[in-house]
Amino acid sequence: xxxxxxxxxxxxxxxxxxxxxxxxxxxxxxxxxxxxxxxxxxxxxxxxxxxxxxxxxxxxxxxxxxxxxxxxxxxxxxxxxxxxxxxxxxxxxxxxxxxxxxxxxxxxxxxxxxxxxxxxxxxxxxxxxxxxxxxxxxxxxxxxxxxxxxxxxxxxxxxxxxxxxxxxxxxxxxxxxxxxxxxxxxxxxxxxxxxxxxxxxxxxxxxxxxxxxxxxxxxxxxxxxxxxxxxxxxxxxxxxxxxxxxxxxxxxxxxxxx
Amino acid sequence: xxxxxxxxxxxxxxxxxxxxxxxxxxxxxxxxxxxxxxxxxxxxxxxxxxxxxxxxxxxxxxxxxxxxxxxxxxxxxxxxxxxxxxxxxxxxxxxxxxxxxxxxxxxxxxxxxxxxxxxxxxxxxxxxxxxxxxxxxxxxxxxxxxxxxxxxxxxxxxxxxxxxxxxxxxxxxxxxxxxxxxxxxxxxxxxxxxxxxxxxxxxxxxxxxxxxxxxxxxxxxxxxxxxxxxxxxxxxxxxxxxxxxxxxxxxxxxxxxxxxxxxxxxxxxxxxxxxxxxxxxxxxxxxxxxxxxxxxxxxxxxxxxxxxxxxxxxxxxxxxxxxxxxx
Ligand SMILES: [Fe+2]
Ligand SMILES: [Fe+2]
Ligand SMILES: [Fe+2]
Numbered sequence: 001x002x003x004x005x006x007x008x009x010x011x012x013x014x015x016x017x018x019x020x021x022x023x024x025x026x027x028x029x030x031x032x033x034x035x036x037x038x039x040x041x042x043x044x045x046x047x048x049x050x051x052x053x054x055x056x057x058x059x060x061x062x063x064x065x066x067x068x069x070x071x072x073x074x075x076x077x078x079x080x081x082x083x084x085x086x087x088x089x090x091x092x093x094x095x096x097x098x099x100x101x102x103x104x105x106x107x108x109x110x111x112x113x114x115x116x117x118x119x120x121x122x123x124x125x126x127x128x129x130x131x132x133x134x135x136x137x138x139x140x141x142x143x144x145x146x147x148x149x150x151x152x153x154x155x156x157x158x159x160x161x162x163x164x165x166x167x168x169x170x171x172x173x174x175x176x177x178x179x180x181x182x183x184x185x186x187x188x189x190x191x192x193x194x195x196x197x198x199x200x201x202x203x204x205x206x207x208x209x210x211x212x213x214x215x216x217x218x219x220x221x222x223x224x225x226x227x228x229x230x231x232x233x234x235x236x237x238x239x240x241x242x243x244x245x246x247x248x249x250x251x252x253x254x255x256x257x258x
Numbered sequence: 259x260x261x262x263x264x265x266x267x268x269x270x271x272x273x274x275x276x277x278x279x280x281x282x283x284x285x286x287x288x289x290x291x292x293x294x295x296x297x298x299x300x301x302x303x304x305x306x307x308x309x310x311x312x313x314x315x316x317x318x319x320x321x322x323x324x325x326x327x328x329x330x331x332x333x334x335x336x337x338x339x340x341x342x343x344x345x346x347x348x349x350x351x352x353x354x355x356x357x358x359x360x361x362x363x364x365x366x367x368x369x370x371x372x373x374x375x376x377x378x379x380x381x382x383x384x385x386x387x388x389x390x391x392x393x394x395x396x397x398x399x400x401x402x403x404x405x406x407x408x409x410x411x412x413x414x415x416x417x418x419x420x421x422x423x424x425x426x427x428x429x430x431x432x433x434x435x436x437x438x439x440x441x442x443x444x445x446x447x448x449x450x451x452x453x454x455x456x457x458x459x460x461x462x463x464x465x466x467x468x469x470x471x472x473x474x475x476x477x478x479x480x481x482x483x484x485x486x487x488x489x490x491x492x493x494x495x496x497x498x499x500x501x502x503x504x505x506x507x508x509x510x511x512x513x514x515x516x517x518x519x520x521x522x523x524x525x526x527x528x529x530x531x532x533x534x535x536x537x538x539x540x541x542x543x544x545x546x547x548x549x550x551x552x553x554x555x556x557x558x559x560x561x562x563x564x565x566x567x568x569x570x571x572x573x574x575x576x577x578x579x580x581x582x583x584x585x
Contacts, residue, residue: 029331032339035346036327037557039565041320041354048347055340062336076335100568156578157571164567249334249392256450258334258392258442 012185013126013194014068015088018078019231021061022089025079026239027110028054029246030097039100046146050107053139060132080250084233084240091230092175094239101154101164105172108147108212113179115140116204120196129194148212155216166218173221178228179205288489293419296362304488308418309363311490313370316356317381319349320374321554325389326398334392341438342395348431355428359420375559383540384471386548393446393453393460399439401461401468401506407432408502409472417489440509447513454514461510462518468506469532470540472499478537503530 031054034047062075092110097103118140121133154161182190182198189195213220228236250258280299287294294300327346333339357367373379384402389395410432413425446457473479473495485491493501507530510517521533542548 025336032330032343035330035343035350036323037561037564039561039568041350041357043565043568044323044350045347045354048343048350052340052343052347055336055343059336059340079336080334100565153575154568154571157575158567160567161571161574245331249332253334253450253452256334256453258338258445258449 009189009192009194010068010070012189013129014065015185016189016195017061017065017068017129019088019090021058021065021078022087023093023110023114024054024058024061026087026089026242027093027107028052028058029242030093030095031103031107033097034100034103043100047103050143050146053136053143057132057136057139060135064128064132076250080247084235084243086233087230087235087239087243088233089230089239090175091178091228091234091236092172094230094236094242095172095175096238098168099164101161102168102171104147104150104154105165105168107143108151109172109176109209111140111144111147112208112212113176113201113205115144116201116208117196120201120204123193124195125193144208151212151218152215155213155218162217165216169218170221174224174226175228177223177226178231181227181229183232285487288417288487291415291489292417293422294417295419303484304418304490305363307485307488307490308421309360309365312356312360312363312421313365313373314380314382316353316360316370317374317379318385319353319356321381321558322385322402323349323353324554324557325385325387325550326395328389329392329395332392333395338442341442345399345435345438348435352428352431355424359424362420371562375555375562377546377555380544382471383543383548384467386543386551386554387463387467388549391456391460393443393456394463396439396442396446396457397460397464399435400443400509401439401464402471403432403435403439404506405468405471405502407436408498408505412492412498413490415489415492443513443515447515457513458515461515465518466535466539467543469499469503469535470537472496472502474537474540475535500529503532504528 028051031047032051035044035051038044038047058079059075062078065078066073066075090110092106095106097106115137118133118137122130122137124130124133151165154165156162180198180202186195186198190197209220228234230236230239281301284294284300284304294304323346326342330339330342330346333342357370360370361367370379374381384405389398407429410425410429414422414429416422416425443457443460446453449457476494476496479495507517507522519533521531523531525531543551546552
């Protein structure tokens with residue numbers, strides 16, 4: 001049975017599900033740019049694989065958001081016909097790929113956070129969300145193995161590779177803060193057991209990250225004050241470029257079927 | 259088709275040292291439809307022909323990721339985006355699989371990639387044509403993967419075991435790509451006037467290059483005799499081209515699109531006869547003067563160069579681990 005009973009909860013849950021969906025979609029879009037351009041064929045295939053999984057997650061989540069909202073919006077309506085100020089993805093997902101090292105740091109941080117988050121979401125009192133999380137968590141576990149494997153290889157590789165991922169880690173770390181800055185919506189859903197408490201997810205994330213950074217001979221950066229809140233549609237300047245490209249063809253042919 | 263460069267560079271003649279007895283035994287096995295395996299004796303010319311053919315096929319898969327890959331970011335629906343990523347991923351997988359098959363003949367993948375990036379190795383010219391619209395992605399799936407299947411299904415019975423086995427798997431996926439491409443084309447052809455025009459334009463662009471994928475006409479192609487005797491090649495270029503035309507013209511008709519050939523007609527046996535192909539264009543693209551030859555290679559070189567530090571780091575890390583394991 002579904003825990004959602006009141007319209008208010010349904011609205012909150014819709015927003016939360018869109019946060020998850022948008023993060024999956026935006027990250028899939030970024031990662032797919034490596035296909036054909038990776039450092040080796042195996043990495044083209046690895047990035048394609050993860051990108052496909054993320055896209056699959058986004059589609060399941062958009063479908064659910066559409067049902068919760070009850071206004072008949074489809075996955076493509078959510079992906080192609082919303083503006084930058086409607087997108088609720090975690091800011092880190094929209095940041096540029098940079099070099100392969102920067103992509104790997106971004107991926108590893110997001111994978112470890114999402115692995116913990118989705119693992120806990122499998123216990124959600126909302127059955128649909130729990131089911132989607134159960135499917136996604138198997139995929140994210142594989143993604144985390146891939147990205148953390150590369151982070152260790154690059155961190156503990158050559159001087160150059162170490163320097164590159166160390167720099168990327170410092171650059172990306174401030175964007176972690178938003179995941180663990182619990183807002184009223186997350187708090188309200190957590191009280192009903194629909195989503196895990198942010199503190200519990202943070203503890204799990206830190207526990208997963210520490211041994212990987214150790215193996216990669218990298219230092220966990222200290223926290224900084226400034227916070228981005230993509231989840232409340234306060235984005236970096238990069239998202240609108242990404243959406244312009246993603247949405248261009250779809251928007252050029254309103255109502256067309258593909 | 260993916261190996262058209264063969265016709266430019268015939269295999270070198272078998273060395274005189276190879277004794278005629280081993281050669282006779284080898285030919286007898288091939289005649290008996292036995293598979294030749296990596297550890298078996300084989301004439302040097304057979305080995306070289308296969309290295310060239312398999313590696314050109316692998317290069318074609320890898321370069322072939324680019325023209326369609328450029329549309330991943332703009333695919334017009336999430337479903338089409340997923341299908342396209344999966345397709346381009348498959349092509350990369352084919353490349354990796356085929357490089358491995360070539361390696362069984364005693365050449366390293368790194369050397370083959372070096373041949374591609376330095377411009378010494380050929381890949382299918384079809385990937386030197388541009389994909390200016392989404393419909394080009396659909397047309398590639400329908401026509402280019404369609405032509406690839408025609409050419410590659412007979413290769414599943416190729417005398418060299420590793421290549422034949424690779425082709426069985428590759429062909430399954432190519433036929434899936436062909437169906438998806440055709441379906442994407444159908445959506446456009448049944449769509450808005452703008453989509454229909456996009457579909458027709460793409461067919462106009464890809465029809466003749468697709469026919470040329472099968473290589474020069476039999477009358478101009480002298481190097482296939484040995485490949486036929488060794489059962490690397492089982493049909494001639496013109497036979498395969500005819501099969502493709504007969505298969506594809508009715509599909510174009512069903513789509514309501516016009517094949518850009520005023521002379522196209524059905525003969526009394528039911529075969530479709532096309533007008534003459536412009537081989538001067540084919541040769542220009544083959545020599546490197548196609549619309550996108552330079553871009554494609556530049557893109558591959560750039561990716562390879564940008565990834566050098568990553569590959570070095572992976573090697574360094576593996577060495578560190580190995581050292582730690584010993585210590
Ligand atoms: Fe392929
Ligand atoms: Fe192929
Ligand atoms: Fe294909």
